[in-house]
Amino acid sequence: MRILHTADWHIGKRLHKTDLAKDFDLFINWLCEYLDKNPVDVLLISGDVFDFSNPSSESRNQYYKTLIKLKKFDLKIIITGGNHDSPSVLEAPKEILNQLDIHVIGQMPDEFKNCLIPISSENNIEIIIAAIPYLRSRNLQRQFDAESHDNKQEAIKESISYHFQETARLAKEKYPEIPIVGMGHLFATGASISESERDIQIGNLAGLEASHFGNSYDYIALGHIHKPQRIHAETPIFYSGSPIALSFSERKNEKRVLLIDTRKSFEPESIAILKFRDLVLIKGTLAEIEEKLEAIENEFQLKTLIEIEMQENEFSATLNYDLEQLIENFDKPNCEIVKHKVSFKNMTKVERGVSSTESQVSDFTxxxxxxxxxxxxxxxxxxxxxxxxxxxxxxxxxxxxxx
Missing domain, CATH: 1.10.287 (Helix Hairpins)
Known part of the structure; x- marks a missing residue:
């Protein structure tokens, strides 16, 4: 059986006011081309389908069109909710999607057994998918309660662990000897994060160790962290990462999907996604920035987005003005400067107050x-x-x- 693992689509995402809808459509077109040549049986989407809990009508339309495109390849699709997703939005069309062999679990069911999705081939159950969505406070408080903050942190970890281990126990009880693939949307200790991940549970203090998942899973397909990576453990525990770059901190990440062929092993094959857009971060003095901007050439389908950080020693209002003029006159084809800031190494408090170095509140979550x-x-x-x-x-x- 061939299983494809992806996550963190973040439909509706904007990067410095640039809509990434075209980026996502190009990823789906690439994925369809891949599936046409390399058929799979199951597609796992481990949370954060949308970027906002109340997605726009355009984002919902893009989501449903995507599902229609993917269903042409006669595969089973399993979707779990992430911290950005509204469980009610994801599950609203659940009954209709079930008829199309698309299974959606937006929030943790009251009974753990309802997370278990058996996958059959030629009337034989071959794999059990334990589809566990992002666990919210109300889910975790059902198992544990703690008065002090320190105990609360440990209780959160133990409760998340309990959800995974109890679900696996039920799977083993009902389907003995059948391999289990888990899905999760969470922060695992040791994972490397980027700027675009937000709402990591309580300052990463609730990060799970590999041991918290137990030893019953054959593979764990994680979402939440946008950089593709493996968690150090005997069990293959992987973040597929986001399929497109969602922040400039991801500009050097090789985006990918992961393919598990259970006839060979549960170690996944990394499939590199075609790059559609370049994100460029330019730092330096005004002269260095001007030189680097002149050298930029767009080699990709979509517009190159550029961030600039001017770094000078002494404060100068003239330098600020010259940078603004440079940005205003920048006209490289299919390239756009989307953000800039200035930092001066030697600057008084008064100078800092009138400079453009201070970050805007809108830059932060x-x-x-x-x-x-x-x-x-x-x-x-x-x-x-x-x-x-x-x-x-x-x-x-x-x-x-x-x-």
Whole structure:
């Protein structure tokens, strides 16, 4: 049986106001071409289908058109919800999608057994998919409760672990001797993250060790981290990563999907995704930036996006003006400067106040803004952790209200 693992589609994502809808469509076209030449039996999508919990009508339309394209290849599709997804939005068309052999689990079911999806070939069950979505606070609190923050962190880990191990136990009980592939959307300890991952559970303190998954799984298909990578463990535990670059910190990542051929082993083959757009980060003095901009050439289908960071020693309003003029007059074909900032090594507080180095609030997520606020609060680290935990609970409640 051939299983393809992908995750973190983030349909509806914008990068510095640039809509990435074309990037995603090109990825799906590439994927369809791959499937046409390399048939698979099952496609796993491990969370964060959408970038927002309340996606636009355009994003939903793109999602459904994508499913129609993929179903032409006669495969089973299994989708789990991520932290960006609204469970109710994902599961709204669940009954219709089931008729098309598309299984959606947007939120953790009340009964763990309902996460188990048997995959058959020639009337024989060959694989069990344990489709576990992103686990929210209300899921975790069913198993554990802790009064102190330290205990709460350990309780979160133990509760997530319990969900995976109990689901695997039920699978082994109902389908003995059948291999199990788990799906999850979470942060695993040791994973390398980028700028575009947000809402990592309570400052990464709830990161799972490989041992938390137990030893019953033959492969674990993770989502949530956008950089493709393996978690060090005997069991193959992999993040497929996002199929397109979602931030400039991902500009050097080789995007991929992972193919598991169970007739050979559960070690996946990495399939590199064609690159459709270049993201370029330019740092240096004004003269160096001008030289680097002149050398840029677009070799890809979509517009090259450029970030600039001018780094000079002494503050100069003239340099700021010259940079603005350089950006305004930049006219390389199919290239666009989408963000710029300036930093001066030697600068007084007054000069810093009138410079353009200060970041805009819009550059940060709500969690990042709150973390910055906490840095200036005269409280103990323990109190700050408790405040961060409370803030995350409020954020989740607000998201639930939006749904």
């Amino acid at each position: 709500p969690k990042q803004v709150f973390l910055k606020k906490l840095q200036g609060v005269d409280e103990t680290e323990q109190t700050k952790l408790e405040l961060m935990s409370a803030f995350e609970e409020i954020l989740e409640e607000l998201n639930r209200t939006e749904e």
